[in-house]
Amino acid sequence: MEATTEARVPQKLTSKGQATRARILEHAAELIYTYGVHATNNEQLRHAAGVSGSQLNHYFPTKESLVLAVIEWQAERVLTFHRSERFTHFDSLDSLREWADHYVAYERSYQAGCSLGSLASEITKTDLDVHTELANAFQQWRDIFRDGLERMRQLGRLSAEADPTQLAHLLLSAFQGGMLLAQVARDIAPLRDALQAAIDHVQTFAVSPGPTTGSPPAGPGTSESMR
Numbered sequence: 001m002e003a004t005t006e007a008r009v010p011q012k013l014t015s016k017g018q019a020t021r022a023r024i025l026e027h028a029a030e031l032i033y034t035y036g037v038h039a040t041n042n043e044q045l046r047h048a049a050g051v052s053g054s055q056l057n058h059y060f061p062t063k064e065s066l067v068l069a070v071i072e073w074q075a076e077r078v079l080t081f082h083r084s085e086r087f088t089h090f091d092s093l094d095s096l097r098e099w100a101d102h103y104v105a106y107e108r109s110y111q112a113g114c115s116l117g118s119l120a121s122e123i124t125k126t127d128l129d130v131h132t133e134l135a136n137a138f139q140q141w142r143d144i145f146r147d148g149l150e151r152m153r154q155l156g157r158l159s160a161e162a163d164p165t166q167l168a169h170l171l172l173s174a175f176q177g178g179m180l181l182a183q184v185a186r187d188i189a190p191l192r193d194a195l196q197a198a199i200d201h202v203q204t205f206a207v208s209p210g211p212t213t214g215s216p217p218a219g220p221g222t223s224e225s226m227r
Contacts, residue, residue: 021059024049025073028066033115037067037122064128071123071130074116075137082144090148092157093203096171100195103175109191110182116141117176142168149202162205174198 013021027048031040046056060066087095103109120134145168152158178194 017059020051020055024051024056024059025069029070029074029115029119032067032070032122033118037063037126037128064130067123067128068130068133071119071133071137074119075140078116079137079140079144082141087148089151090145091151091155093152093199093206095148096199096202100192100199103179104188104192104195109179110186110188113183114176114179117179138172142172145171156207158202158205159207162202167202167205170198170201171195 024045028040028045031044031048035044042053042056045051046053049056060069082090082099087099090096090099116137120138123130123134142165146164149158149162149164149167153160153162153164174194174197175191178191181190181194182188
């Protein structure tokens with residue numbers, strides 16, 4: 001993920017310095033998630049990360065530089081997970097269902113919510129100049145779905161009428177909205193239903209595989225719809 005110069009890890013950091021910076025980021029992300037951007041202060045962060053004020057100022061001289069780095073850190077975790085081989089690049093309906101099933105089955109989904117979505121809701125309330133980086137993170141997330149849906153269309157798994165960008169927005173919106181409602185209700189049902197409905201809509205563009213050579217034609221009552 002591209003980051004601003006201010007948020008990027010300094011090139012001359014030692015391995016110990018990199019570990020210290022990573023520890024600060026991890027605790028900063030947790031504090032911001034728990035208390036919000038405005039309520040998270042340097043004293044809390046120094047205590048949680050076990051660093052001095054001079055160390056904190058060395059790695060993150062301003063709150064904006066810290067928030068930029070937290071955005072990058074959180075986004076990288078989300079994007080790395082979604083780019084893993086586990087979902088085969090989202091080039092099939094089954095991979096979309098596996099993605100949905102993962103979050104529906106994850107017992108903390110309705111408790112913790114989406115880390116990046118929660119961060120976004122906090123940052124939009126502030127006057128920090130980090131909205132471009134946050135929008136870029138969500139765009140990269142959307143593009144993972146869009147690229148997978150585009151491959152599905154190229155492979156003949158989705159019809160030419162399917163709009164990969166529109167469907168990608170639908171999937172990401174269903175996830176974010178469903179996650180928020182599930183968190184509020186303390187019940188996974190809103191997330192499950194939102195993801196199911198979104199994937200069901202994608203399936204309306206599915207193209208049934210043609211019969212293999214030598215295969216008999218489908219008989220009466222035989223379903224040829226793609227599951």
